[in-house]
Amino acid sequence: MAGFILAASPAHADRIEKHFPVQSKPKIMVRNSSGRIQVKAWTKNEVLVAWTNATGKSVVQTEAAGNRVEVSTQADVNGITADDSKTDFEITVPVESELSVRTDSGNVTVDSVHGDMTFDTVGANLQLSDVDGYMVVKTIDGSLLCTRCSGKLEANSISGNVQMIAPTLDSVRVQTSSGNILFDGSFLSRGIYIMKNFSGTIEVHFSSSDSFDVNANSLKGDVINQATFKPDTHGTPHPASKWGHGFIGTMNEGHAKVELSSFSGTIKILKRD
Amino acid sequence: MNMQCEQFEQILEQRDEGALPKPALAHLETCEACRALSADFGAIHDMALELGHDEIAPPERVWISLRNQLEAERLILEPQAAPRSASRASSGWWSVLQHPAVAGAFLGLVLAAASTVGYLSNFAQTSVHSQLAFQQESSPVPAADSVFKEEVLTVGSDSIPGLQRQDTAVTASIRRNMQIVDNFIAICEKSVREQPDNQMAREYLYGAYQQKAELLATAMNRSMPGGLQ
Numbered sequence: 375m376a377g378f379i380l381a382a383s384p385a386h387a388d389r390i391e392k393h394f395p396v397q398s399k400p401k402i403m404v405r406n407s408s409g410r411i412q413v414k415a416w417t418k419n420e421v422l423v424a425w426t427n428a429t430g431k432s433v434v435q436t437e438a439a440g441n442r443v444e445v446s447t448q449a450d451v452n453g454i455t456a457d458d459s460k461t462d463f464e465i466t467v468p469v470e471s472e473l474s475v476r477t478d479s480g481n482v483t484v485d486s487v488h489g490d491m492t493f494d495t496v497g498a499n500l501q502l503s504d505v506d507g508y509m510v511v512k513t514i515d516g517s518l519l520c521t522r523c524s525g526k527l528e529a530n531s532i533s534g535n536v537q538m539i540a541p542t543l544d545s546v547r548v549q550t551s552s553g554n555i556l557f558d559g560s561f562l563s564r565g566i567y568i569m570k571n572f573s574g575t576i577e578v579h580f581s582s583s584d585s586f587d588v589n590a591n592s593l594k595g596d597v598i599n600q601a602t603f604k605p606d607t608h609g610t611p612h613p614a615s616k617w618g619h620g621f622i623g624t625m626n627e628g629h630a631k632v633e634l635s636s637f638s639g640t641i642k643i644l645k646r647d
Numbered sequence: 648m649n650m651q652c653e654q655f656e657q658i659l660e661q662r663d664e665g666a667l668p669k670p671a672l673a674h675l676e677t678c679e680a681c682r683a684l685s686a687d688f689g690a691i692h693d694m695a696l697e698l699g700h701d702e703i704a705p706p707e708r709v710w711i712s713l714r715n716q717l718e719a720e721r722l723i724l725e726p727q728a729a730p731r732s733a734s735r736a737s738s739g740w741w742s743v744l745q746h747p748a749v750a751g752a753f754l755g756l757v758l759a760a761a762s763t764v765g766y767l768s769n770f771a772q773t774s775v776h777s778q779l780a781f782q783q784e785s786s787p788v789p790a791a792d793s794v795f796k797e798e799v800l801t802v803g804s805d806s807i808p809g810l811q812r813q814d815t816a817v818t819a820s821i822r823r824n825m826q827i828v829d830n831f832i833a834i835c836e837k838s839v840r841e842q843p844d845n846q847m848a849r850e851y852l853y854g855a856y857q858q859k860a861e862l863l864a865t866a867m868n869r870s871m872p873g874g875l876q
Contacts, residue, residue, distance in 0.1 A: 478817045478869065496869065497820040514824050514865065532824040532858060551858060552827050572831050572851065593838075593847050617845050637835070637851045 394421040394438045399489060401472040402465065405446035407432075408479050409461040411498075415469040415486040422466040432459040472507075499534075517553070535574075543567075550574065554639075558646070561586040561630035568633045576634050577642040586630035591620030594638035600645045601625055650674040655681045659688055821866045828862060831855040 396419055404411060409427075421443045425434050437444040447461045460480070467473070473491040475482055481499045484491065488506040495513040502509065506524040515533040526545035529536050535553040538546065544565040548555055551572040558579045561567060567586075569576050573595075580586075580601055587606050590597050596619055603623025620641070634641050650670045655678070658671045667675070667685075675682050835852035842848060 479820075496817050496865070514862065515820050532862065533827055551831060551855075572855070591847070593845075593851070615847060617842070617847050635847075637831075637848075 389424055389426050390434070391422060391424040392436055394423070394443045395419065396421055396441050396443065396468065398468065399470045399472065400441040400443060400468060401474070402467055403442070403444045403474040404463065404465065404476070406461055406463060406477045406480070407447060407459050409463065410480045411463045411465070411475060411477060411482045413465045413467060413473060413484045413487060415471070416466050417469065419468055424464045425461050427461040429458045432461055434461060560584060561632060563629040565630040567630065570635045571639050572637045574639045575642060576636055576639060577644060578632065578634065579644050579646040580625065581646050583626070584630070585626035585628060586632045587624050587628040588632040588634070588643070589620070589622045590634040590641050590643065591615050591618050592636040592639060592641050593618035595619070595636055595640045597621065597641045599643045601643050652678060652681055656684065659685060817869065821862065825859070825862055828855055828859045832859065
């Protein structure tokens with residue numbers, strides 16, 4: 375039976391903690407309108423939720439049922455401002471956990487969690503480090519910094535930047551309208567990497583040992599390329615688009631597939647130092 | 648005589664709050680597709696009831712245009728008078744679509760469908776405008792994408808339906824990004840006009856349309872009582 379707890383924060387900024395015993399691979403859902411959300415992993419089979427609400431004008435509601443833990447904030451009184459409802463969370467979860475985070479503003483950081491994750495934000499910036507799983511990010515103008523991420527990443531933003539640093543991702547689908555995209559890592563064999571924006575810069579770094587097919591095209595912008603590609607010899611020949619600037623080619627055996635496209639932004643394919 | 652799926656859909660659409668008639672229930676027993684449809688309608692109806700009645704209703708012309716289009720596409724079967732306000736629309740499935748959040752989600756879905764159809768049907772066309780003109784000549788109602796373009800996509804950053812948050816940062820973010828998407832739409836439209844056979848420009852244009860619909864849905868969704876629900 376589901377446990378259901380309502381806990382009104384006191385008027386001063388006390389830290390409140392709740393512990394939820396779970397089994398392996400719990401699912402943790404967090405909904406917060408404003409405030410920092412920090413998620414980190416530990417080896418215990420327990421979820422620790424700690425929060426601070428400076429004004430005491432929001433209520434934190436928690437619910438635990440088996441392997442599912444839900445945390446959400448609600449305004450305690452009508453008409454409160456974002457600052458009033460700001461609630462900061464520190465959540466510690468088992469390494470193997472699923473996450474679902476929905477927030478408007480305030481930064482979200484996730485460290486060393488392995489499991490599928492979804493993030494839905496308006497302006498909140500998202501920082502993922504050493505995570506592994508299928509990650510789905512939807513934001514309006516929040517940025518995403520993914521450091522040493524593994525698995526699969528889908529990210530969609532309007533004006534946020536997306537950076538992937540030292541990733542070991544085998545599937546990347548990133549789209550932003552006016553933001554910049556940076557991929558600084560290796561293209562894994564059989565990996566598929568699709569990066570698209572409207573304006574802004576798409577920058578990918580490669581090493582000479584990388585093996586990938588590439589199709590890069592910017593309709594109104596430039597493509598800057600430091601790689602030496604040979605013609606794509608895999609399957610059906612794809613003629614380069616007659617519109618815009620770009621090329622199609624293969625580096626080494628072409629094991630990975632890389633598609634880079636922009637409407638008016640610049641695409642840079644740069645050699646890693 | 649056994650009821651057919653079309654008859655069932657008609658009954659489902661016209662039903663108010665009461666139970667389904669026996670023939671419809673019998674049809675449900677044997678038709679998996681209609682069971683799924685009935686479940687979907689029920690879920691949407693329940694969600695709409697939970698949303699309350701204090702949202703700002705979009706202009707009536709939006710509903711009239713949408714209703715005409717849905718009738719033309721046989722997504723609803725019988726003409727009904729367009730509801731004049733959210734408070735009066737307490738019966739019939741059409742009332743479900745009057746709630747901004749549901750409508751937003753619905754608009755997104757239909758827009759996506761319209762985009763797909765438009766994308767595919769435009770593939771062999773040389774001009775978006777000639778294609779739209781053809782559709783308008785052959786149909787008494789405007790094409791889906793033109794309806795959304797005129798009625799929904801022209802929603803400006805100053806009049807985002809339902810956006811009544813007190814979180815000024817979020818509101819500002821949504822407005823700012825709405826302007827970004829509007830600018831992209833304008834730029835893409837210009838490109839498509841200048842180069843009607845440029846498939847890439849058309850793909851970006853539809854992508855920008857979809858982003859606007861999603862942004863509107865997000866704005867409405869974030870404005871529901873309780874904020875994040």
